[in-house]
Amino acid sequence: MKKGVSNLIASVLLIVIALSLASVLYAWSTGWVSEQLGRVSQIPQGEFALEVATLTGSNDTGTLIVRNVGTAPILITDKQNPYHFLITLYINGTIIPAGTKFTSVNDLTDGRNLMIIDAQVPENHVMRINFNTTGGVTDIIAGTTYEIKLTLSDGTPLIIAVTAG
Numbered sequence: 001m002k003k004g005v006s007n008l009i010a011s012v013l014l015i016v017i018a019l020s021l022a023s024v025l026y027a028w029s030t031g032w033v034s035e036q037l038g039r040v041s042q043i044p045q046g047e048f049a050l051e052v053a054t055l056t057g058s059n060d061t062g063t064l065i066v067r068n069v070g071t072a073p074i075l076i077t078d079k080q081n082p083y084h085f086l087i088t089l090y091i092n093g094t095i096i097p098a099g100t101k102f103t104s105v106n107d108l109t110d111g112r113n114l115m116i117i118d119a120q121v122p123e124n125h126v127m128r129i130n131f132n133t134t135g136g137v138t139d140i141i142a143g144t145t146y147e148i149k150l151t152l153s154d155g156t157p158l159i160i161a162v163t164a165g
Helices: 007-041
Strands: 048-056 061-068 088-091 094-096 102-107 126-132 145-151 157-163
Touching (some): 048 145, 048 157, 061 145
Antiparallel strands (some): 088 094, 088 145, 102 126
16 A cells, blocks of 8 residues: 555645745735835926916916926926927916917026927926917906916926916
8 A cells, every 4th residue: 555645635735835825926026016116106206386477468478487396307398299298287277288389488597498309397497488378278368367277297286376467
């Protein structure tokens, strides 16, 4: 008579060992993945502060002067198209199409034109956005107060009220 483990018991033991190893591997990998995702969420973001905002009713134009007060550059345009802006401007909830209504976007700190491919505003730099709202986007009337909302590519909003001159 042979002594040993039957085929059924051996199969069950192999399945238990395989499941145990799989659960240990799963627990390790989910911890590692969540740790990596935690690192991604800790990447510094650009933050901005509005320094000047003007709206002019006589010619439906506006200017925003914004400083990057964050710990990372603010991305302005994508890597392919200088007219695909990663910032969004709204007046009273109406989007102002950046590609057609931004007349100029400049870094006032170093004088660079930001209407180029892969434009960024470094930390502590000041950006000026000139825009118009002609062509039915929204009419600006002198003496009227408007809500201006500027949103960064990561969704960070800046909302202010401006009375048109």
